[in-house]
Each structure stands twice: as structure tokens, then as C-alpha cells.
Amino acid sequence: MAVKDSHTEQQIKDAARKLFFTEGRFKATTQEIADAAGVNRTLVNYYFRSRDLLFDQILQEARTTMDLRLEMAMSAETDFKKKIEHFIDIFMEQSFTYPYLDIYMVTRINEDVERQNQIITDLKKTERLKNFLRDIDTEIKKGTIEKIDPVQFLMNLMSLLSHPVVIQPLFKKLFNYSDKQYRQMMIARKEIILKMLFK
Structure with a gap:
């Protein structure tokens, strides 16, 4: 062999x-x-x-790399807003490198109940999500964030980031944007998102 x-x-x-x-x-x-x-x-x-095993392996590697980077960002000894800024930077960097990764993930999760259950199990096993929701609640009490259910804050953050990535093929055609123009628009979104989420 x-x-x-x-x-x-x-x-x-x-x-x-x-x-x-x-x-x-x-x-x-x-x-x-x-x-x-x-x-x-x-x-x-x-x-x-097989092609499918190759696909699964590179998907897992991409997810693991992003998860580790996000975990480092969210566990850093810095204020909450800086953590969110870092989170946005990492998310956008990955979306520029792999613009179709989120589309595939959403499709796969919707089609594969077993995959849905695995993701839910993984999230429940970590303290990261609970800590993040506690951090949001602390910021609400400090007055840096409008009073909102912490889960709603998280949903707003993820929606504001991921929707433009998932919808980008349509938006590029609709507004005749080049890859460079769309990237510039996404970079400009960072400040827009921060202004929407924080007082």
C-alpha cells in the first residue's frame, strides 16, 4: 500500500x-x-x-477553527463591547474567506435532524453560551444595552451578521455589487451593528 x-x-x-x-x-x-x-x-x-467524507472533514475543521477563535474572543479579559467587536471581526473574516459556509450549514441543519440534535447537545454541554447570556444580562443591568431578553440580543447579533452573508448572492445581483463592493459594505456594517446593539 x-x-x-x-x-x-x-x-x-x-x-x-x-x-x-x-x-x-x-x-x-x-x-x-x-x-x-x-x-x-x-x-x-x-x-x-468518498467525496462526502471529505466534505464532512473540511466542514468540521472549519467549524472547530471558528469555535476556538470565538471562544478565545469571548473569554478575553476585556469589556463586553470589545468582546462583541472581536466576535464581529472573526465572524466577518470567516465570511470573507468562506462566503458559502453559512448557507451550507443552514441547509445541512434543516435537512439533518441528527445534525440538529448534535449541535444542540454540543451547545448544552458548554458553559460558554450560559456565560455569554449572563454577560448580556450584566450589561443590561449596567445600562450599556437596552432592556431586552438576552436570547433576543444574541438573535439580533447573529441575524445582523449572518443574514447579509446568506443573502449575498442575491444582493450582489440585485444591486450589481462586485465582491469588493459587497465586502466594503459588510465592513461598514460593524459600526452599524454596534450602534444598534449598544446605547
Whole structure:
């Protein structure tokens, strides 16, 4: 049996990640992935056994990387508003790199009840969500945030960030925006979001 080469394996993952989450080609075939990676199609199957297993692996890696970065941002010893600013920066950076990742995640979650249950279980197992809601409640008591259910605050934050990412293919066509113009509009949203969430 041939020895697996980590460089080739990474090359295939990078090509698949670009096709799936940067270009939005969720139905890209094993051959298209191989062509993008500059390798033979049999190598894709050799390293990952199937296109779906490859897809699952790069999705998990993308989620894990983002989760770790968000956890670091939210656990930093700084004031709450700075944490939210950092959260927005990380979210936007990922959306610029992988503009179709959120679209895929929403589709997958809606189609896969088992996946929904796993995400809910993961969230319930961590203290991060509870701590975040407690932080929101503290800020409300301090008067930096309007009186609101902490869950509503979280929903507002996520909606203001994720909806423009999910809807971007339509908005780009509707308003004739280039990728650069849409990115600039998203960057400008950071201050708009902060003004909407904080007094």
C-alpha cells in the first residue's frame, strides 16, 4: 500500500474547501475536486474514501477553527463591547474567506435532524453560551444595552451578521455589487451593528 503524503492530503482539502465554501459548488464531483487539486481522482478516494467524507472533514475543521477563535474572543479579559467587536471581526473574516459556509450549514441543519440534535447537545454541554447570556444580562443591568431578553440580543447579533452573508448572492445581483463592493459594505456594517446593539 502506498504511503500517504500529508502535503497531497492538504492539497486536496484546500481545493475542496475552495470549491465548496468559497465558490459555493456544493455538488462538485470527485473529479472536479481532483482537477482543482491537480491530482488523480483515485487519490481523492485513497485519502478520503468518498467525496462526502471529505466534505464532512473540511466542514468540521472549519467549524472547530471558528469555535476556538470565538471562544478565545469571548473569554478575553476585556469589556463586553470589545468582546462583541472581536466576535464581529472573526465572524466577518470567516465570511470573507468562506462566503458559502453559512448557507451550507443552514441547509445541512434543516435537512439533518441528527445534525440538529448534535449541535444542540454540543451547545448544552458548554458553559460558554450560559456565560455569554449572563454577560448580556450584566450589561443590561449596567445600562450599556437596552432592556431586552438576552436570547433576543444574541438573535439580533447573529441575524445582523449572518443574514447579509446568506443573502449575498442575491444582493450582489440585485444591486450589481462586485465582491469588493459587497465586502466594503459588510465592513461598514460593524459600526452599524454596534450602534444598534449598544446605547
